[in-house]
Amino acid sequence: MRSMFMPFHFRIAILPILIMLVIASALIPGCTHSPEPVSEDYDKLLTSPPPSVEVRLQQIVSDGVTNAEIPGAVIEIETPDWRWRHATGYAALSPPIPAETGMHFFIASVTKPFVSVAILQLAEEGKLALDDPIDSYLPVDIMEAIAMSDEITIRQLLDHTSGIADYDEMSLVLEEYENPGYTVSYEQGMWDSLHAGPLYDPGMGYTYSNVNYILLTLIIDRASGRTYEEYILEYILNPVGMRNTSVHRTNRLPDPHMHALEEFEEDGIIMDFSNLYKQYDRGSGDIVSTTADLNAFHKALVSGMLISPSSRDEMMTISPQSKKNIDMSPLGSGNQGYGPGYIITSLDEPGNLTLYGHTGGYPGASTFWYYLAEEDTYLTLHANSAMRAAAVHEEILIPLLLFLTDRGPAGF
Template sequence: MGTAVATEPPGPAQFVTSSAQVQQAHQAQQAQTEFPELTPAVAAKLDTAIRDVMRDGDVPGVVVALSAPDKGTYIRSFGEADTATGAAMSPGLFMRIGSETKTFTVTAVLELVDEGKVGLDDPISDYVDGVPNGDKITLRDLAAMRSGLFNYTGDEDFYKALTSDPDRPFTPQQLLDYSFKHPVEFQPGEEFQYSNTNTILLGLVVEKAGGMPLHEYIQKNVLEPAGLRHTTFPTDAAFPRPHAHGYTEQTASGDVEDATDWNPSWGWAAGAMISNLQDMRSWAETVATGTLLTAETQAERLKVYPSSTSGDGYGLGIFDIQGWIGHNGSLPGYQSLTIYLPEAQATLVVLLNTDITKDGVAPSTLFGKAVTGIVTPDHVYDIPAPAAPPSPESPPSPGYG
């Protein structure tokens, strides 16, 4: 459901960058952020760069949207949405967005914080029984990927269960069981390590504190207030039409297969959602600027825990990579990237129909790097390949990790 991030987790001696420091850094960089007018000449450069990534990465199809106030809008689709029929990729297609689901789940948690129904420093044991170190791990630790809980998608039995029967449904408890049979990997707050287990637990918190199933809470309290009419949290394998077909090699055979109708329940709160280009362009600004949250809570969200790569860090269900704020997503057959650059009020969304990496790098990262390298050379989005490739016996972790 995503591609591993090549960052060494920040150790306990490293400290959180406050939202004020982030804002100061953004202001200091603003003078250097001269976002170009999206002229035909710039569009031609973007076209060439995107086609180069497609060719080099063997990507079937991609849609890209880039915009900034008074600078114009670039929206393009390239390649095929269905390699069997040759149907063209289109900006209006529905796509699975993988770990971008985390931005919705964590937003729901933060709304409950604003309502006084949960606290960021509450232990997860207040809401879910049986969590290893549950009396020490806080909701903040979970949202910031600093819990120390084993990532269930790295469990060999989980991977075999998923790839042997991609149509099977998983319950949240089944997902947690794959994680909890492993010892904790570090004490909460000591390190950064991306883990889907964290967000599954946050989904259960939303259900308990919000008083309704997660998909209903997100629909009522996140999607509707944000005006997202083409975004859904599926409870089965149903996929709105028209949609692109997705292609993966995360299969039992290791061969490339069509994963379009795989049941996304295994991602649940961490990766099950579906959207389209129009909605994700809107969501990029909403989540980065915090329009659904109080200013105080949004400031907590934007406190990033630095990685070993200068200028990069992870906050509460959101990252800041060289000034671009947002998230990426990946699950078998699909990848996505939705980011916002506050200095230029610029939005970039990339949706594509494969998760197959190129030399260990996610294709969404390759597209993000190619586009930002042209329009914001002082703020180039890039997540390097991991030091070692993921094991063939386990799928890569989703999104930022």
């Protein structure tokens, strides 16, 4: 996964081992951010891309699905001049169901920007401040279990510099997979993490941890007077008009949907992780959406509809602890880091390109969510495989970015 220019937030490397274990056992008060919903007439303002562009885009994605050896993919790209939606391959394999634009899917860690926006909205309302210590916003038992909770700030939860450890997400996923209908609560993974103790003092490092965002949902509960789930619906989904997006609280994806599929290559066994609850990932990976809704959310975020320009700048400011050099050949090289709920990649060779966004991974599901700043272009891609996420990146994402930024070879 070293070639991935945005960290793919899922421990894919251990999945084959864990799959074998599964198979063996199976023998086993209000806010001011409440604008009117975005008008559906907006869709009429954009046309399809020119035919030659559309043909090339289709070729890149179709060839990429084949070369990456994944079941299928759905994608939406929006430039200032056109919008393109496409689906290729299969949403399910047994029985075969073709992928279609508009299908729902697990967005996994792309949930985190939603939580960040909610926290920044509450900060604008004076309900909290990013540099407040977290101890005054958490239940007493949780506050007392976190070392230095009086020093860890909300900002450090947002940018993963708190020193709080992550949980073992795959163990929680497999616990539900082996027990259909059973719900693993978010408290289970959270307490596993807190009992493990801190990784380092607050602000002294960068470690991506889903537990940071679980704690942020508890802060949203306390500061807003609503549950995290209610807040996301009222102050983000409804204002943006995201009618096909929800915080997932059942063990059934809305129809139609991309099935979350992984193939155990040695035996050819295909595992479907679609019918699981996601409550254990509260705020860190529990939203279901579509490519169109995710692009609408990104546009609302970048345009200042949901948060002020100064709050947006907070999201776009990476922590020094997370900054690293990155080589995205053949696209270019530069640096990358993590801001509050946002990954920023800045390339300066051979030309300037800034990518804002996030990636998300869950067994059988990988989501890539980007804003190309210099091109003023939004791109959301979902593929129904996580084990093949690196291949999706190499075979679909890089060729698309090369094409959209005119960086490909002649005739590309």
